[in-house]
Amino acid sequence: MELLRNIAQQPANSSNKTCEPNPQRSCEMQRKKTEDHSHAPAEMARIVTDPATGKCYCRGKVLGKGGFAKCYEMTDLSTSKVYAAKIIPHTRVSKPHQREKIDREIELHRVLHHKHIVHFYHHFEDKDNIYILLEYCSRRSLAHILKARKVLMEPEVRYYLRQIVSGLKYLHEQEILHRDLKLGNFFVSESMELKVGDFGLAAKLEPAGDRKKTICGTPNYLSPEVLNKQGHGCESDVWALGCVMYTMLLGRPPFETTNLKETYRCIREARFSLPSTLSSQARQLISSLLAKTPEDRPLLDHILRHDFFTQGFMPERLPASCCHSAPDFHVSSPAKSFFKKAAAALFGGRRDKVKYYDTLNKLTKEEEDIYKLRRDLKKTVITQQQTKQLTEDGRTPSPSAERAVAASTEGLPSTTRDTIRLIVRGSLGSCSSSSECLEDSTTGSVAETVASVLRGCLENMPKVDDIPKGTGCGNLQWVTKWVDYSNKYGFGYQLSDHIVGVLFNNGTHMSLLADKKTVHYYAELGQCSVFYTSDVPEQFVGQVTVLKYFAHYMEENLMDGGDLLSQADTHMPRLYLLQWLKSDRALMMLFNDGTFQVNFYHDHTKIILCTQKEEYMLTYINEERVSSTFRLSSLLSAGCPADLRQRMEYSLNMLLQRCN
Structure with a gap:
């Protein structure tokens, strides 16, 4: 028996005889041996007997040391159950206050019963030591x-x-x-x-x-x-x-x-x-x-x-390999088989509701399954492509818009009129189609343009107490839900028209359209691959799985961030995320067409800057989740109250941080 072979491994200065296979006889032999060698230190005894019950325990290796005690492996020879034994020599607790400390520890610990508290099993003492038998934790600490x-x-x-x-x-x-x-x-x-x-x-x-x-x-x-x-x-x-x-x-x-x-x-x-x-x-x-x-x-x-x-x-669980090395997220074949079944139940065909929620819980909590997703992502990473920056869009405002600007800016300084014209014009330069996987200068040009517009408004906008009258928001797309999983996969979000997007850590982007069937994949500037969830190319299976996981998680667990609505567009999504940035106060998101959204954590207010019909619009969602939309040119002329201005200034600072 392995147990008895371990018992037989005595220190170098002890007998090399193998213990008998009878535990009780082994106990008797050891007691006799102890009597014959009374000069040996008591703490070196390998076999310990509980005087009250007569049970014999074999002392094993040292697990740890403390101020008063050492902790050893201790095996019950009658049941082979292994304990962690805290052994305190009487000589270390000879003073009354020291003994009181041990007694207090025993009295407090013995009544505790919880799965995340080390279990207290038993305690006893002999003429040499106090023994406290505790739950054995093989992975140490x-x-x-x-x-x-x-x-x-x-x-x-x-x-x-x-x-x-x-x-x-x-x-x-x-x-x-x-x-x-x-x-x-x-x-x-x-x-x-x-x-x-x-x-x-x-x-x-x-x-x-x-x-x-x-x-x-x-x-x-x-x-x-x-x-x-x-x-x-x-x-x-x-x-x-x-x-x-x-x-x-x-x-x-x-x-x-x-x-x-x-x-x-x-x-x-x-x-x-x-x-x-x-x-x-x-x-x-x-x-x-x-x-x-x-x-x-x-x-x-x-x-x-x-x-x-x-x-x-x-x-929900961690693999044992985490004790000695960083997780490589490798999963065994049975785990892979389970994941395929779980993914099929979650993402395809008809679903029984109970099984659906059971599977959803596993996908959100089971470590091995999530690690498998990450493994798949590693296989589908696409090398960042170097592309040329697009030329400027060159859009011009309509004649009616130009006349409206001229009328509204008459009498203002020329610098202010130029700022308003930029705001109305909504010229976004090269940002009409760009992606985080592209050269950083492309994303930077979008950020710099939006920052220029926002700065121009703030520098020239008068201070007032009342918020101006808002206008209709039109078909505004904005982020209603988001999840930061960048420690593994990327940043996921849901737009107000129910399109779900993920900006992956490898710089690529995927959108699942509102029909839940069509996927748009962006790997290069201006290049979009379209395929259907029923026929996913093999190299994209891992990322589509994660995309669907984000979609289901947000649908089941998160609430919308305001009252704004927009019609779902089942064609080419207009927005996809270029850049996101989090501070201790807010989350910033910048999109390909220059839409800029900032969510403030503490009061759940939001600012959304976008263009509609070649004019910049600013939407503010207040603490009650009620929205107001303004032409930026109107804010520049009429002003806005201090709380909105402060949020705009903070948003600009975040954007400038991205530019820098």
């Missing part, structure tokens, strides 16, 4: 994983954080503070399930006035209020969660410095850096978790509703 990996990807961080929050929420509901949340105390099971463990510093939550003011925990993860001896609350665990998230994403704690005094200074000031390599959602969540004032940190219930989780992919 997140500290071991990060040591091998250096940094983790955002989907992995979502996966682990979701489980940490679940376990931590349970602890807080039991009025228990962990007080030592760190990577080394998050253990990973054989099935890659995370468990919160090590309750050596845990304590019951006390009323605000009676909270413990002892400074305890790991220095890099201490909160400002703990350092300032203001007491521990649930907010201190939330702070530590922010440190954990930061460390997983960047490979180092947020307040780590060359000396402890400086680290504590940074913690007290909540001073840390957030590199631009992180997504804006990750930066926002970390900033909220590491808020200096405890009351400003989010509640656990709110954390999983943050954009970091809702706007990004979160796998």
Whole structure:
């Protein structure tokens, strides 16, 4: 038996005899051997007996070390069940307060029962040690994983954080503070399930006035209020969660410095850096978790509703390979077979509703299936083509439009009249058909033209208190829904006429028309390939699958962003995305025909600048999702209130950031 062969592997200075295949006899032999060699250190005994039950356990390899104890593999010889045994020598807890600490840990931990908390099985002691038998997590801890990996990807961080929050929420509901949340105390099971463990510093939550003011925990993860001896609350665990998230994403704690005094200074000031390599959602969540004032940190219930989780992919499972290497998203043949069946059920033919939702859940959560999509995308990447910039469109306004401009600008300075003529004319230069996969100068020319128009309006527009009277919006196309999956695939969006588009990370673009049957594919400037979902070319199967996935996800999970409507056009889509940019306040989207949309996160207001009948129009969707559309020339003459002007100025700054 492999188990008994392992038992027989004694230290070099011990007997080389093989243990008998009878566990009870092995136990007796070891006890006799211990008596005959009483001079040997007690902690070296391989076989340990519970005096109360008579059960024998075999001590295995060291799993970890702590201040008072070491943790070993421990196997029940009667059942072969493996535990993680925390072994504390009596000599290490000889003082009353030390023993009280161990007793408190046992009393707190033994009553906890949650799938994301390390399970407490049993404890006993003999004349040498105290033994605490815990759930064995064969993948060790997140500290071991990060040591091998250096940094983790955002989907992995979502996966682990979701489980940490679940376990931590349970602890807080039991009025228990962990007080030592760190990577080394998050253990990973054989099935890659995370468990919160090590309750050596845990304590019951006390009323605000009676909270413990002892400074305890790991220095890099201490909160400002703990350092300032203001007491521990649930907010201190939330702070530590922010440190954990930061460390997983960047490979180092947020307040780590060359000396402890400086680290504590940074913690007290909540001073840390957030590199631009992180997504804006990750930066926002970390900033909220590491808020200096405890009351400003989010509640656990709110954390999983943050954009970091809702706007990004979160796998249901991770492959074991993630413990030692970055995911290559390789899936086995059975997973491929499953994915094909799931995709067929989701995207083709008639669907049973229950099976549909079951399949949809798998597609949105199952890690291996999503990884398969990414694998397909890698096979269909098209090399970025170098193309010549198109010549200017050369459109001219109609005579009636010119006369209207002349009448409305009479008496104004010549520079203002020129700006209004540019706004009315709507000349977009080379932007009539361009794509992100083209030379950057093409996209830049679109951005520069729109920025010039918007700047001209803002520089000459008077300040007023009331918003001018709006006009009809016509057949306006704008983005009603969007999903940022750029950490894997690209940026997806739905237009108001129900066309769904995806700007892939490889620079190509696909649109699924409102008929849900026709696909338009843009790989080169001005070149559009058209095919049908019933007959997808082999090289596009992966991308079409992702396109449909985006469409279904937005249809089932997202609500429209306002009240504007437009008629679906089943012919060539007029809009496809050239560029998108996210800041901590807003999302900017720039389209091929110069349509420019900015969505503001905090109040869900939106600005849409586009051309209709050779005239620039600006649509504003307010907090109540009610829209107003204005001729830009009217705004330039009549002005607009401060809140709209501020949004226009911010939009211009985002656009200028793209131009630069």
